[in-house]
Amino acid sequence: MINEKMVIVSFRELVMNRKSIRKFKNDPISREIIEDAVTIAQKAPTSCSGQQYSFIWVKDSDKKKRLAEICSKLILKAPELMVPCVDVRRLERFVDMAGAKLKEGPLTALIIGYTDAVLAAAYFMLALDSHGIGSCCLGSFQSKAKQVADILELPPGVLPIFGIVFGYPDESPPTRPRIPVNLVLHENTYQEPTEQEIREGIEFMNDRLKEEGYYVKYAGRDPSYGWNDHLVNKWGGEWLRDVEKEFIESFKELGFFPKNSR
Ligand SMILES: Cc1cc2nc3c(=O)[nH]c(=O)nc-3n(C[C@H](O)[C@H](O)[C@H](O)COP(=O)(O)O)c2cc1C
Missing domain, CATH: 3.40.109.10 (NADH Oxidase)
Incomplete structure (x- = not known):
């Protein structure tokens, strides 16, 4: 087996x-x-x-x-x-x-x-x-x-x-999205992501998770709920x-x- x-x-x-x-x-x-x-x-x-x-x-x-x-x-x-x-x-x-x-x-x-x-x-x-x-x-x-x-x-x-x-x-x-590898892989020292990269990272995560209807399916959220809302509620939550x-x-x-x- x-x-x-x-x-x-x-x-x-x-x-x-x-x-x-x-x-x-x-x-x-x-x-x-x-x-x-x-x-x-x-x-x-x-x-x-x-x-x-x-x-x-x-x-x-x-x-x-x-x-x-x-x-x-x-x-x-x-x-x-x-x-x-x-x-x-x-x-x-x-x-x-x-x-x-x-x-x-x-x-x-x-x-x-x-x-x-x-x-x-x-x-x-x-x-x-x-x-x-x-x-x-x-x-x-x-x-x-x-x-x-x-x-x-x-x-x-x-x-x-x-x-x-x-x-x-x-x-x-489907498999769930991850932020782009260039935000995770650094050379020799830490490279601070630009604001644009952070914004694009959120957009990428949002698009893919909404495509699946991830938060609708598992958390009963509205279809407009995205990774940005999740960041606010989870990682910015009291x-x-x-x-x-x-x-x-x-x-x-x-x-x-x-x-x-x-
Ligand atoms: C330490 C840890 C705790 C987690 N706790 C939960 C949980 O309580 N409920 C849940 O539905 N998923 C939980 N997850 C799963 C994550 O939500 C999931 O790994 C993440 O959204 C990425 O999705 P993927 O594993 O399908 O790639 C947890 C994952 C880890 C690593």
Whole structure:
């Protein structure tokens, strides 16, 4: 069933065709496929080979229901849910076994662990795609990390980074646009985009997302709603101040943020 050669040959196509999927068929995913996807996730590079992450495959319907209440209703519409986590706990046990005490401070664990976990999660989602399985990240798990950790009964040192809902797609949307590569790729130093480039970037994103009817379809917005409105509401929105507070509280309570800061 798993044909590695085929996956490698079509890697470029796989990545270029990837998109978030938010409508799923009911079919569950076999353990074999999930293990394969996690094995591929483990191929991601990790800081000092520490491999500071774990994946929690949430199968329990009561836990899913409780997570859906605080994070996203999408959880109840998807057959599967995976929660990649920073895992300092297991690293500490390895270090103990090797005869030392873990010296990683909370912020270091947060930054290094998050980096490891995010890279692995990205590989995991691409691996799912290679099996024809669509997925979508759920960011609300991030600032609600403490509540998520409580529901999943996670031990100290294990921090959820986001949720990933996944399943066989029941929609085939187009790939979503990205700003032009010249705004992202810089040479030797940072090149400030011109106002014209910023304006054109917004127009490009607007045109493509409106073509799909993206915000109409997924957010029930008016057809005139564009990426410019999204920037204002999301990245210019007051809600982010609450998110900031939730992050700090969550991370402090889970021991990933120095308790006496802020
Ligand atoms: C950390 C993170 C959190 C996200 N959270 C959500 C979410 O809560 N709900 C959702 O529908 N999509 C979510 N997304 C998906 C993004 O909206 C999506 O990746 C982006 O619009 C680009 O579209 P594409 O993935 O189809 O290329 C999230 C993506 C990331 C990386």
